[in-house]
Amino acid sequence: MSELALPARRVAASDSRAIRAAAPVRYLVAAVALFIAALMIAPVALSFFASIKPSADAVAIPPTYLPRTLSLENYWKIIHYQAGLWTYVSNSLIVAVMAIVFVLALCVPAGYGLARFKFRGKEVLFLMLLLPLMIPYQALLSPLYLMFAKIGLANTHFGLAIIHTMLQLPFSIYLMRNSFEGVPRELEEAARIDGAGSFQCFWRVSLPLTVPGMITVALFAFITSWNEFLGALVVMNRETQFTVPIMLVGVRTGHMFSVDWGALQAGIIVSIIPCLAIYLFLQKYYVSGLLSGAVK
Amino acid sequence: MKRRNGNLLGLVYMAPALLFVAVFVLYPFEQLILTSFTSQSLLGGSRFIGLANYLQAFHDPTFLRALGFTIKYTVIITPILMILGYLLALLTASNRPVLQFARGVIFMPVVIGLGASSLLWYWLFDQQVGLFDKALVDLHIASKMIVWWTDANWALSGVIISVVWKVVGFGMLLFVASIQAISPDVIEASLIDGATYWQRVRMIYLPLTARTILLVTLISAIGSMLAFDQFYIMTLGGPIGQTFTAVYWMYQSSFISFKLGYGDAQAVILTVIIMIGAAIQIALTAKRGQA
Numbered sequence: 001m002s003e004l005a006l007p008a009r010r011v012a013a014s015d016s017r018a019i020r021a022a023a024p025v026r027y028l029v030a031a032v033a034l035f036i037a038a039l040m041i042a043p044v045a046l047s048f049f050a051s052i053k054p055s056a057d058a059v060a061i062p063p064t065y066l067p068r069t070l071s072l073e074n075y076w077k078i079i080h081y082q083a084g085l086w087t088y089v090s091n092s093l094i095v096a097v098m099a100i101v102f103v104l105a106l107c108v109p110a111g112y113g114l115a116r117f118k119f120r121g122k123e124v125l126f127l128m129l130l131l132p133l134m135i136p137y138q139a140l141l142s143p144l145y146l147m148f149a150k151i152g153l154a155n156t157h158f159g160l161a162i163i164h165t166m167l168q169l170p171f172s173i174y175l176m177r178n179s180f181e182g183v184p185r186e187l188e189e190a191a192r193i194d195g196a197g198s199f200q201c202f203w204r205v206s207l208p209l210t211v212p213g214m215i216t217v218a219l220f221a222f223i224t225s226w227n228e229f230l231g232a233l234v235v236m237n238r239e240t241q242f243t244v245p246i247m248l249v250g251v252r253t254g255h256m257f258s259v260d261w262g263a264l265q266a267g268i269i270v271s272i273i274p275c276l277a278i279y280l281f282l283q284k285y286y287v288s289g290l291l292s293g294a295v296k
Numbered sequence: 297m298k299r300r301n302g303n304l305l306g307l308v309y310m311a312p313a314l315l316f317v318a319v320f321v322l323y324p325f326e327q328l329i330l331t332s333f334t335s336q337s338l339l340g341g342s343r344f345i346g347l348a349n350y351l352q353a354f355h356d357p358t359f360l361r362a363l364g365f366t367i368k369y370t371v372i373i374t375p376i377l378m379i380l381g382y383l384l385a386l387l388t389a390s391n392r393p394v395l396q397f398a399r400g401v402i403f404m405p406v407v408i409g410l411g412a413s414s415l416l417w418y419w420l421f422d423q424q425v426g427l428f429d430k431a432l433v434d435l436h437i438a439s440k441m442i443v444w445w446t447d448a449n450w451a452l453s454g455v456i457i458s459v460v461w462k463v464v465g466f467g468m469l470l471f472v473a474s475i476q477a478i479s480p481d482v483i484e485a486s487l488i489d490g491a492t493y494w495q496r497v498r499m500i501y502l503p504l505t506a507r508t509i510l511l512v513t514l515i516s517a518i519g520s521m522l523a524f525d526q527f528y529i530m531t532l533g534g535p536i537g538q539t540f541t542a543v544y545w546m547y548q549s550s551f552i553s554f555k556l557g558y559g560d561a562q563a564v565i566l567t568v569i570i571m572i573g574a575a576i577q578i579a580l581t582a583k584r585g586q587a
Contacts, residue, residue: 026392033387033398040402043461046427047416063425102316110313117306127578129313131321134574136522138543139563142550143324143331166320173313174581198305227409229525230543234551245411249529252415261425268412275407283400286407290466291473 044272051075051265058262074262078270081251081263083240085270088247091157091236095243096225098161103168103221104214111176111210112202116188126177130170137167141234148235160235160243164225172217178292179213180206216289219282223275244271332561338554349561358537359562362545369541370520373456377516378509380460381467386497388468389475399472403465410462414529417458421445421530448538451531455539459526463519467512474508475501507580514577518570542566 046065050058054071057064079085114126144163145154153159187209188201196204232243242250248267254260279286332349336342353359384402388395405413420428421444432438444454478500486496502509524543527533533540533548540548546566550559 029387030392030394030398033395036384036387037398037401040405040461040465043416043420043428044405044408046420050419050427059425061424063427063430065427065430106313106316109309113306113309117303117309119303119306122306125307125310125314129310129317130578131317133578134571135321135325135567136570138522138524138546139567139570140321140324140328141547142556142560142563143327144320145551146327146556147324162320165316169313169317202309223407227411229409229411229528230547233528234547245409248411248415252418252529261419261422264415264419268416271412272408275409276404279404279407287469290469 047265047268050262051269053262055260055262058265059258059260074266075270077260077263078251078266081247081267083242085247085267087240088242088244089270091241092226092243094157095160095164095232096222098157099164099168099225100218100221102161102165103172103217106165107169107172107176107217108207108210108214109202110173111178111213112180112206114173114177115180115183116185116202116206126173129173132166133170137163138230140166141231145234155236155238155241157241160232161225163231163235164221164228167228167231168217168221168224171220175217175289175292176210176213179210183209212285212288215282216285219278219286220289223278226271226274328560328563328567331557332564334557336557336560338551338556342557345557349558350565352558353561353565358540359542359545359549361538362540363542363565365539366521366523366542369452369456369523370517372452373459373520374513374517376456376460377464377467378513380464381512382471382509384464384468385471385475386501389472391476399465399468403469405462406465406469408462410459410525411529413462414458414526417454417461418530421454421458445531446535448535451535451539455526455530458530459523463516467516470508470512471505474505478504511577511580514573514580518573518577521566521570521573 049065049067050063051074052070052072053064053067053074054069055073055077057068057071058074110129114122141163144159148154148156148159153162183206188205191201191205227245228243229245232246236242236246244267248264248271251264251267252259331342333344333346334342335345335348388399388402417428420426421442423429423441423443426441429438429441433441442450444450482500482504483496486500491499522543523541524547527539527541527544528547531539533544542562543566546559546562549555549562
């Protein structure tokens with residue numbers, strides 16, 4: 001316990017000593033950091049304020065930063081946009097949930113296989129699983145489009161989910177491999193002595209210990225899928241199959257060259273909310289996953 | 297006994313993912329290369345035409361300009377992202393609550409979709425209702441509302457501002473993590489030697505985080521070389537086709553002009569460029585375990 005506490009205390013010591021010489025600098029650093037944070041949040045805040053203006057105020061020239069009167073008119077409009085907001089949201093959700101299921105079903109066992117077994121050619125196969133990093137999915141959209149048309153996956157949630165799965169595959173396998181490598185081998189060996197079979201060791205012993213890794217993988221799959229644009233643009237050609245980002249471009253294009261800015265901001269806010277909620281409430285999983293993907 | 301079964305069992309666990317990559321990555325990639333030698337149209341009809349698509353690409357002023365523009369975009373935005381990201385990391389590197397909070401806010405746009413953020417900035421940049429433009433006027437930085445999309449350089453600047461806002465936190469977070477991973481002993485030693493802050497940054501932080509810097513540079517550069525959403529949404533390739541990116545023109549060739557064979561040849565050329573960067577990225581990530 002005391003050993004664990006030691007590094008933290010030393011970091012803190014060096015931290016404070018580095019800054020002690022210049023106490024005003026501490027306040028300056030904090031002020032600058034907060035100022036930048038305010039700048040970073042401003043675009044989203046302004047978009048939110050515009051979304052709760054009455055529709056006419058949102059397109060008024062010159063514009064105002066803050067709403068003078070509050071109104072949910074823009075949200076009402078976006079809810080009833082074309083096929084209805086729920087159609088697009090449910091398309092996005094269905095694709096995202098499918099992508100999460102596919103990613104977990106493929107990457108959890110693959111990560112386990114890579115972490116637990118030693119065999120010739122393993123690293124070559126690992127590299128093969130990282131291929132989607134090297135071959136950009138943008139380049140594969142045209143052959144995938146033809147393939148999907150042939151096997152009946154064009155314009156389907158399933159087809160788009162496959163593309164989103166592909167995008168997440170390398171990162172997720174990498175992360176699951178690391179997760180399983182973090183589970184002590186001794187646990188499985190002990191279970192084996194107690195008579196557990198090989199699959200039971202995976203399913204009952206190691207798998208439950210990698211749940212945090214799986215949550216991270218699922219979160220990233222959701223955010224990637226929910227936000228992905230080009231694949232959805234290519235695969236989904238029918239208005240009723242559009243996902244939220246494609247719908248938003250439709251809202252922007254508007255009709256008769258006049259953009260309904262208020263409705264667009266309401267749509268943007270709706271599309272941002274799930275990502276922000278995940279980030280706010282599950283930050284621990286999100287950030288740890290990001291870091292394990294690149295730094296220690 | 298475990299060893300003997302290990303070979304086969306390991307493969308069994310990896311099989312679904314391997315099969316997926318074979319069917320949805322390798323097979324389409326093979327098709328991509330084959331189609332790039334044909335006159336395949338999205339409307340059907342295809343015959344073998346050898347290298348004609350590739351020759352066409354290298355004589356197509358729009359493709360060459362799109363490739364050149366993508367490289368220009370990458371070369372400009374990557375250093376901006378790295379330098380701003382690193383400065384923000386230095387600013388917020390210590391774990392004081394106020395700085396952790398600032399870090400959390402600066403990272404926030406990373407989780408927003410590029411499509412949504414591009415539409416958001418398209419609105420902020422509007423010459424009539426854009427609040428970014430209005431703020432510039434109110435602060436006397438600009439004399440009147442700027443028109444961003446009718447000039448290629450302004451359009452590029454607009455896209456860069458919006459993308460920097462969206463992704464600068466990504467580099468910042470990775471840089472903070474790698475700065476915090478530096479052993480406190482090294483920093484204490486430099487303090488005893490009386491090194492100034494910027495000496496410490498130059499002599500300790502930068503060299504000891506070099507690998508992360510390289511990795512983030514590669515990730516950013518690859519992402520920028522594949523840019524599509526932000527240009528499709530904000531500039532629509534305009535004015536007069538000056539801001540088409542490589543992926544955008546490929547999309548345009550394949551799915552708007554229906555020339556799949558030609559679009560695929562462009563895709564192959566782009567893939568070769570990306571593969572080089574990605575190979576270095578993978579090598580760097582793999583080496584990490586040993587260091």
